[in-house]
Amino acid sequence: DQQVKQNSPSLSVQEGRISILNCDYTNSMFDYFLWYKKYPAEGPTFLISISSIKDKNEDGRFTVFLNKSAKHLSLHIVPSQPGDSAVYFCAARGGGNKLTFGTGTQLKVEL
């Protein structure tokens, strides 16, 4: 049972445009949502998070939106840069600081 889903396995965006990565979840007990960036053969690195009591969090080029009623969150990257090309995982925090990860979206930012 996949509690966190990223339905788009890949996304291609032109440099300078906005990248929007989506994530859906099913467990209403999750209290925090996080986005991680991962390069091949490396561990994920933390990007940005949002509490379940908020609907938006912004950090530089990265903004995360949470729609709790729809159990949906999204990561916006603007403007997108070639260095943003990576796999992006959304994750949800449950009890004991445990994270449940989505399946990831491969973002490719083209020149």
Add this chain to the structure above:
Amino acid sequence: GAVVSQHPSWVICKSGTSVKIECRSLDFQATTMFWYRQFPKQSLMLMATSNEGSKATYEQGVEKDKFLINHASLTLSTLTVTSAHPEDSSFYICSASPGLAIGEQFFGPGTRLTVL
């Protein structure tokens, strides 16, 4: 800061042998360490959670006798894959957390295990 290392970065072993993977937090003390595995094009799946000095808590479906986890100090956790078989071939990633603050789960670079 907040660097987590894993050793080895890749390992190839024969079926039936055991393999030990180390996870170290280099510049902080990790009260909790997590072990994940990732199959190609799939998500990171949490295998177990370990707290220093206590037994690991395994996720449902993970064999604790096959995947032995030891968290002997605040900077070191080890995962031993016992009697490895080809289906255990995967990418194993650890993470370390100094506390419960959100985002404070720092990941190692992972270990690629191939069992022949």
